[in-house]
Amino acid sequence: MFNIEKYYEKKNAKKRKSYNKTLREIRNICKETACCAKAGDLKEYFRFFHVTGKLILKLAALERQLNQNYFRKRSFQQLARENKSLFREILSKNYRKSFANPTYCMSIFGEPTGQLFSYFYCLYRQYIGLAFHHLVFKMEKYNRLFVSVYRYIGSNTIEYEKLKKLITDPQRMNKVEEYVRIFKTQFDPDYRHIRDIPEKTDLTDLRYLFRYGKYITDNEINTARFLLKYPIQKLRKLSNQIVNAYITGSIVNNTDISKKSTVLFMYNIGQELLARELINNLKKRKLEASVTQVHSANPNKQFSYDHRFDDALYLDKSYTKHFERDFDLAGQKCKKMAARCSGIVVLEQFGEPTFIPENKRGYITFAPEQRELFQMHQNNVMQIQEKYVSRRNITFTIISLPSPEVGKNFEKIFEDILEINMLETEVYEPIQQIIINTLDKARYVHIKGKGRNRTDITVQMQKLKHPSKHTNFMNCGADVNIPLGEVYTTPQLKGTQGILHFQEIYLRGLKFSDLTLTFNDGYIVNYNCKNFKSRKDNKKYVAENLLFPHQTLPMGEFAIGTNTLAYVIARKHNIISILPALIIEKMGPHFAIGDTCFAMCEDKPVFNKLDKKEVVARDNEKTVLRKTKMHEEYTQKHQDITLPYESIQFITAVTQNGAKIDIIRNERFVLKGTEFLNEPFKKKR
Numbered sequence: 218m219f220n221i222e223k224y225y226e227k228k229n230a231k232k233r234k235s236y237n238k239t240l241r242e243i244r245n246i247c248k249e250t251a252c253c254a255k256a257g258d259l260k261e262y263f264r265f266f267h268v269t270g271k272l273i274l275k276l277a278a279l280e281r282q283l284n285q286n287y288f289r290k291r292s293f294q295q296l297a298r299e300n301k302s303l304f305r306e307i308l309s310k311n312y313r314k315s316f317a318n319p320t321y322c323m324s325i326f327g328e329p330t331g332q333l334f335s336y337f338y339c340l341y342r343q344y345i346g347l348a349f350h351h352l353v354f355k356m357e358k359y360n361r362l363f364v365s366v367y368r369y370i371g372s373n374t375i376e377y378e379k380l381k382k383l384i385t386d387p388q389r390m391n392k393v394e395e396y397v398r399i400f401k402t403q404f405d406p407d408y409r410h411i412r413d414i415p416e417k418t419d420l421t422d423l424r425y426l427f428r429y430g431k432y433i434t435d436n437e438i439n440t441a442r443f444l445l446k447y448p449i450q451k452l453r454k455l456s457n458q459i460v461n462a463y464i465t466g467s468i469v470n471n472t473d474i475s476k477k478s479t480v481l482f483m484y485n486i487g488q489e490l491l492a493r494e495l496i497n498n499l500k501k502r503k504l505e506a507s508v509t510q511v512h513s514a515n516p517n518k519q520f521s522y523d524h525r526f527d528d529a530l531y532l533d534k535s536y537t538k539h540f541e542r543d544f545d546l547a548g549q550k551c552k553k554m555a556a557r558c559s560g561i562v563v564l565e566q567f568g569e570p571t572f573i574p575e576n577k578r579g580y581i582t583f584a585p586e587q588r589e590l591f592q593m594h595q596n597n598v599m600q601i602q603e604k605y606v607s608r609r610n611i612t613f614t615i616i617s618l619p620s621p622e623v624g625k626n627f628e629k630i631f632e633d634i635l636e637i638n639m640l641e642t643e644v645y646e647p648i649q650q651i652i653i654n655t656l657d658k659a660r661y662v663h664i665k666g667k668g669r670n671r672t673d674i675t676v677q678m679q680k681l682k683h684p685s686k687h688t689n690f691m692n693c694g695a696d697v698n699i700p701l702g703e704v705y706t707t708p709q710l711k712g713t714q715g716i717l718h719f720q721e722i723y724l725r726g727l728k729f730s731d732l733t734l735t736f737n738d739g740y741i742v743n744y745n746c747k748n749f750k751s752r753k754d755n756k757k758y759v760a761e762n763l764l765f766p767h768q769t770l771p772m773g774e775f776a777i778g779t780n781t782l783a784y785v786i787a788r789k790h791n792i793i794s795i796l797p798a799l800i801i802e803k804m805g806p807h808f809a810i811g812d813t814c815f816a817m818c819e820d821k822p823v824f825n826k827l828d829k830k831e832v833v834a835r836d837n838e839k840t841v842l843r844k845t846k847m848h849e850e851y852t853q854k855h856q857d858i859t860l861p862y863e864s865i866q867f868i869t870a871v872t873q874n875g876a877k878i879d880i881i882r883n884e885r886f887v888l889k890g891t892e893f894l895n896e897p898f899k900k901k902r
Contacts, residue, residue: 218413218418219408219410219412219413221350221351222283224408225351228353229353231354232353232354232357233353235361236353236354236356236357239357239360239361239363239364240360242360242364243270243360243363243364244274246266246270246363247266247270247271247274249263250266250267250270259371261325262326265316265325265338266363266367269316269341269363270363272341273344273356273360273363276344276345276347276356277356280348280349280356283349283351288427292424293424296424296427297433300427300432303432304345304432304516307342307516307517308516308517309517309519312517312520316334316335316338317335317338317339317520318335318523319332319335319336319524320523320577320578320579321335322334322335323335330377330380331579332530332581333381333530335524336384336524337366337384339527340359341359341363344356344359345430346430348430349428349429349430350410350430355395359387362384365383366380366383381530384530385530388531388536389536389539391543392539392540392543392547393543393550395543395547396543396544396546397547397551399547400547400554401554403509404479404507404551404557404558404606406478406505406506406507411429411508411509412482412506412507414428414429414489415484415489415490416493416496420441420445420489420490420493423438423442425489426438426441426486429486429511431486431511431512431513432513432514432516433486433513433514434514435621436487436514436568436621437486437487437514439487439621440486440487441487441489443621443627444487444488444489444490444491445490451635452490452491453494453498454639455491455494455638455639456491456494456495456497457498458638458639458699459495459498459562460498460499462614462616462695462696462697462699463480463562463613465695466560466613466614466696466697467559467560469826470697470821471822472560472609472612473610474559474560474611474612477504477557477558477559477560478504478559479504479505479506479507479557479558479559480499480504480505480507480561480562481509481558481561481562482495482499482507482509482561482562482563483508483510483511483512483561483562483563484508484512484563484564485511485512485513485564485565485566486511487620488564488566488618492508495562495564499562506562507558512566518574518726522572522580523577523580524580524581526580526581526582526761528583529581529582529583529584529587530581532583532587532591533587533590534590537590537593537597540594540598544601545601545604548605549605551605552604555605555606556605556606559611559612560613561613561614562615563615563616564618565615565617565618565797565799566617566618566619566620567618567619567620567623567795567797567800568619568620568621568622568623568624568627568792568795569622569795570622570795571723571726571795572726573727574727576748576749576754576758582761583766588765588766588767589766591766592766592767592853595766596851596853597848599817599851603817607817608816608818609818612697613697614696614697614698615697615699615799616700616799617634617797617799617800618634618635619631619634619792623790623792623795624792630790630792633786633789633790634800636782636786637780637782638695638699638700640701640702640780641695642694642695642701643694644893645694645701645702645779645780646692646694646826646827647827648779648890649692649702649703649704650828651888651890651891652690652704652888653688653689653704655870655878655880655888656678656690656706656880657681657684657688657689658872658873658878659870659871659872659878660677660678660871660872660873661675661676661677661712661871662675662775662868662871662880663867663869663871664676664806664860664868665866665869666860666864666865667863667864667866669720670718670720670864672718672860672864673715673716674713674714674715674716674717674736675714675715676708676713676772676775676808677708677709677711677712677713678706678708678709679708679709679833679834680709681833686830687833688825688830688831689706689707689832689834690704690705690834691706691814691823691825691832693705694826698799698802699799700780701803702783702803703776703777703779703780703802703803703807704777704779705775705776705777706774706775706776706832706834707773707774707815707840708739708772708774708834708837709739709837709838710738710772710837710838711739712738713736713738713739713772714737714739715735715736716733716734716736717733717734717808717858717860718731718732718733719732719860720864721794722858722859723794723795724762724763724798724856727762728748728794729758729759730747731745731746731747732744732745732759733746734810734858739771739837740772741764741770741771742769744759744763744764745759746758746759763810764854767854770810770852771810771838771839772809772810773811773813773814773837773855774807774808774809774813774814774855774857775806775808776802776806776807776808777806777868777880777881778802778807778859779803780800780803780804781804781886781894781895781896781897781898783800783804784805784861785900787801787804798856798857801857801859802859804859804861804862805859805860805861805862805864805865806860806881807857807859807860808857808858809855809857809858810855811852811853811854811855812851812852812853813836813837815835815836816840816851816855819835819836819840819841823835839852863884865881865884866882866883867882867883868880868881885898
């Protein structure tokens with residue numbers, strides 16, 4: 218097994234003396250602040266430092282204990298109790314009076330000091346991950362910060378700007394080595410700390426789940442138990458489907474990965490048995506998996522939501538300049554390693570309850586000038602990434618599977634979703650080609666909602682100069698996105714206008730009620746929802762959670778999903794509200810706001826497999842700015858939003874001479890040759 222403690226041994230040794238010194242100082246601080254009531258005006262500050270200091274010492278003690286024997290000597294029940302104790306403070310019932318809660322901190326320290334202290338406290342909640350990865354040298358840095366802030370509070374009149382500078386200064390320090398470390402954990406297959414868990418651990422002993430240092434719930438435990446009982450032949454078949462899709466996707470996207478040797482791989486805790494099959498399957502293709510991230514249940518989504526804009530505390534030109542410089546230098550040091558990466562494979566999971574955030578006051582937000590700076594910073598970072606891991610030279614495959622949280626019919630839902638994910642490209646692509654042939658005749662496509670749905674929009678198609686060898690639409694089988702089932706294009710912005718209306722939709726895990734987006738020449742010119750009583754709060758919710766950091770976004774994609782089986786199964790199990798975009802986008806027409814599907818790859822030709830035509834609608838009026846106005850071409854956003862079939866009165870292609878050809882009418886496909894797509898609606902499942 219990979220020994221991560223030994224991996225960081227030299228780095229930790231350099232800071233060990235200082236680290237031990239800071240721990241002694243923190244113990245003394247905890248003693249000094251034990252009697253908060255005697256501290257007068259500093260009473261609440263002393264309580265803060267006492268609680269935070271105790272947390273630091275607890276996690277420092279945990280770091281010293283963590284080794285192979287730690288997991289061998291403890292029972293599953295002991296490890297489960299210890300895991301829960303690490304996250305208990307931010308669980309919903311305890312979060313109300315946690316320093317991690319900005320609202321609670323502001324009730325004690327006022328605004329904006331309370332916001333700052335909540336951010337400061339969260340720096341030390343990250344010690345859980347640092348301890349499990351034995352990043353003592355990082356803990357030493359933040360220990361010194363803790364001591365410095367304590368001394369400042371105790372010996373000075375507190376000035377907010379000075380305090381903020383002291384707390385956020387570490388963000389502006391030289392971080393080249395830190396970014397090099399991150400590059401290595403992502404791209405170096407010899408870094409095996411996470412990969413060894415699915416590959417080399419006894420997966421029948423569920424104590425392995427606690428090795429990650431992540432929050433472990435019944436969901437992760439039951440996922441692992443389910444897969445242990447699941448037929449291994451089915452898992453291997455699914456693994457083959459995913460790896461074949463990865464290879465096929467590289468061909469479809471005209472990406473040569475023959476000289477590449479690594480794959481970034483992400484999965485959810487509990488999926489290790491499938492992850493093991495994938496790792497082995499990739500090896501057969503001479504590709505080494507580098508496990509860069511694993512995901513588990515979020516202890517409290519409100520906590521994450523409250524801190525989503527914490528960067529605003531330190532985002533300024535100095536910070537972005539240092540970040541970009543250090544990130545680029547780290548990229549240069551790791552460019553050979555990064556160049557070996559062929560792309561990414563992602564195992565998603567869905568099923569967790571939908572999250573409706575509390576509309577709280579006082580969370581940190583970006584000032585208008587910061588929004589512009591953040592937007593430019595995103596583009597600059599993207600350009601740096603392109604130098605070392607270019608989108609033009611990598612491929613990807615994403616698939617999503619249900620978790621036990623999906624409900625009491627989990628096992629049946631799992632089988633039904635597996636059926637969807639295993640659908641055959643050879644069946645669907647010829648049917649989708651019929652739809653594309655019609656859409657390529659269109660000057661624009663008119664989409665009209667049905668019943669209470671107020672959608673009424675025309676999407677302008679790009680003009681085809683050579684229809685015999687060019688097409689506007691990509692014909693999607695089971696490759697980069699599993700399941701199969703869509704045709705998509707980059708619309709022309711000028712002439713794309715009207716209203717998109719979604720009565721109830723869940724995007725990025727957030728609920729939107731009566732979401733309305735109004736477009737003029739391809740850009741959002743108005744937006745609203747009805748989540749809250751106040752129109753102002755509703756507009757703010759959309760602005761922060763869909764548009765940020767932009768004031769508007771273009772329509773980057775128009776698509777028609779053809780996976781009616783997925784739709785029928787979702788309705789049968791009543792799981793539409795919790796399905797990921799990956800599946801939902803195949804279940805009706807969908808529109809992406811933000812960048813196109815070809816972002817950063819517009820100059821690379823791609824062709825459909827069946828008719829061999831080049832897909833030429835890869836640019837729009839915004840992305841073409843890359844040739845004249847750098848840093849204005851991309852938004853770094855791509856949010857798919859789907860209209861379910863039941864909401865559609867018609868999708869009609871309107872040709873150059875005004876002829877109208879229906880693709881869908883009253884929820885059903887009506888083009889001759891597409892009748893097969895309506896079959897799932899007729900069958901009782």
